Amino acid sequence: MSELVLECKGLTKKFGRKTALDNIDLKLGRGKIIGLLGPNGSGKTTLIKTANGLLAPTGGKVLINDKIPGRETKKIVSYLPDQTYLPQWMKIDGLIEMFSDFYADFQPQTAYEMIKSLNINPSEVLKTLSKGTKEKVQLILVMSRRAQLYLLDEPIGGVDPATRDYILDSIIKNYSENATVLISTHLINDIEKILDEVVFIKNGSIMLHNSVDDLRESEGKSVDAIFREVFKC
Amino acid sequence: MLKKLIKHEIKATSRFMFVLFATLLAISVMMAAVMRFNTGSGDLYLSSVAGRLSIGHYNVFWEILSVFIILAYATVNIAAGCAMFFYAINRFRKNLLEKEGYLMHTLPVSAGENISAKTIVSVMWTIISIIAIIISVVIVCAISVGKPFFTNLHNFLLSNGVQTMLNSGKFWIIAFEFLICILAELMNGYLHIYASMAVGYSINKRRAAASIAVFILLSVISFAVSAPFVYLFPNMFSNDHIHFAIWCEIILDLLTGIGFYFITAYFLNKRLNLQ
Numbered sequence: 001m002s003e004l005v006l007e008c009k010g011l012t013k014k015f016g017r018k019t020a021l022d023n024i025d026l027k028l029g030r031g032k033i034i035g036l037l038g039p040n041g042s043g044k045t046t047l048i049k050t051a052n053g054l055l056a057p058t059g060g061k062v063l064i065n066d067k068i069p070g071r072e073t074k075k076i077v078s079y080l081p082d083q084t085y086l087p088q089w090m091k092i093d094g095l096i097e098m099f100s101d102f103y104a105d106f107q108p109q110t111a112y113e114m115i116k117s118l119n120i121n122p123s124e125v126l127k128t129l130s131k132g133t134k135e136k137v138q139l140i141l142v143m144s145r146r147a148q149l150y151l152l153d154e155p156i157g158g159v160d161p162a163t164r165d166y167i168l169d170s171i172i173k174n175y176s177e178n179a180t181v182l183i184s185t186h187l188i189n190d191i192e193k194i195l196d197e198v199v200f201i202k203n204g205s206i207m208l209h210n211s212v213d214d215l216r217e218s219e220g221k222s223v224d225a226i227f228r229e230v231f232k233c
Numbered sequence: 234m235l236k237k238l239i240k241h242e243i244k245a246t247s248r249f250m251f252v253l254f255a256t257l258l259a260i261s262v263m264m265a266a267v268m269r270f271n272t273g274s275g276d277l278y279l280s281s282v283a284g285r286l287s288i289g290h291y292n293v294f295w296e297i298l299s300v301f302i303i304l305a306y307a308t309v310n311i312a313a314g315c316a317m318f319f320y321a322i323n324r325f326r327k328n329l330l331e332k333e334g335y336l337m338h339t340l341p342v343s344a345g346e347n348i349s350a351k352t353i354v355s356v357m358w359t360i361i362s363i364i365a366i367i368i369s370v371v372i373v374c375a376i377s378v379g380k381p382f383f384t385n386l387h388n389f390l391l392s393n394g395v396q397t398m399l400n401s402g403k404f405w406i407i408a409f410e411f412l413i414c415i416l417a418e419l420m421n422g423y424l425h426i427y428a429s430m431a432v433g434y435s436i437n438k439r440r441a442a443a444s445i446a447v448f449i450l451l452s453v454i455s456f457a458v459s460a461p462f463v464y465l466f467p468n469m470f471s472n473d474h475i476h477f478a479i480w481c482e483i484i485l486d487l488l489t490g491i492g493f494y495f496i497t498a499y500f501l502n503k504r505l506n507l508q
Contacts, residue, residue, distance in 0.1 A: 052338075054338055056503045056504070070343075071342065071343055089245075094244075102342070103340075
């Protein structure tokens, strides 16, 4: 098994004339919670989509466990998109069955326990749930996998502070040992306490990649303060 | 994984199809009742119904109801024939090209398996829809005509002409070839639609219109591929060459179908544009 769970080598993605990712080189190790931090339109979602094989790179490559994104890498990557994406007509228990069918590392018992702890009825249809509850259900499904890499795109965007705490708590409690969690967000203050490393991304380029402890020590500021300084308009 | 995809695809589509078939069955029974009443062959049965509903043979309400049921029967039959076509378009769009695509394209399956599952299930439901329409016609005939329908059907099947045809090996070979041809046509048709949508939805704006334009373009290309066969073998549709004509059609369907499959897979892999 490679030491790196995710590696970008000269990764470039262009949409027409616009460059969304500009020759990115990035190496992410195992067993860490990493914040992918940047303002809106900086390339966070594009990077995560490319790592999931949802976008093909224009140049360079992204490797998951030394492999180009495909069927094999999807077995070990658990992905949470930045929007509600599950079929709205499905019941929660139907979704749990579907995830069990397709992902060998999915733990239905964990999912049911988390659903129960939130007092959600597993026989409820997704479209009848509130937006916040839907987001919790999506996160529960994603975090009930024993994946090697979790790619969470804006998991706390658009939810109330109480739900944010629940989501962050679920991530810490449920990510498997030796797995890496990459969380994209611009709400640094809420997430800073759980991060081991941060990656700052701006205009499709990596501005900074460092451990949170080293950064705090060298700069003498919180990650949030450093972010505000780096991305000052 | 293909089996699992097919299982979930059937589960997702059966909700709609079962409602359609239940409606078809109900309207068939009503249609049969109307026909039995209007032909006068069911006087005894309908007079008791009419008695309870206080409706007589020439009641205006009953006549309006009859016309409504006949129209509804025709509409539901047409809907059953076309429904899967429109439903397959909608399902492909929602499930693979829009939000649900975030789930379907991150399952540990290939784009080819996703396309195959959609095609197999769409072809399956189309065939079941055709069978359902035939059953609906039989129900209408059986209830409206009653016992004479079965007697006539029995006599027809035992008639010399039909028996000679059924005992001939040539009939069964052509029937088999025809069945394969229908399957190839359906598969080709759905893959044609999927390829058009995969290309059309890879752009940012006017995606539906772009899909229609690509559909027309692919139709022209398919026609250009098949035209030389008709030109080279002008007598292929005569009785003597019927097997040749059917197999040519099957091979052309398979070849263009494979082309559509690879176009779809390429665009889902390399040009996916989920919105």
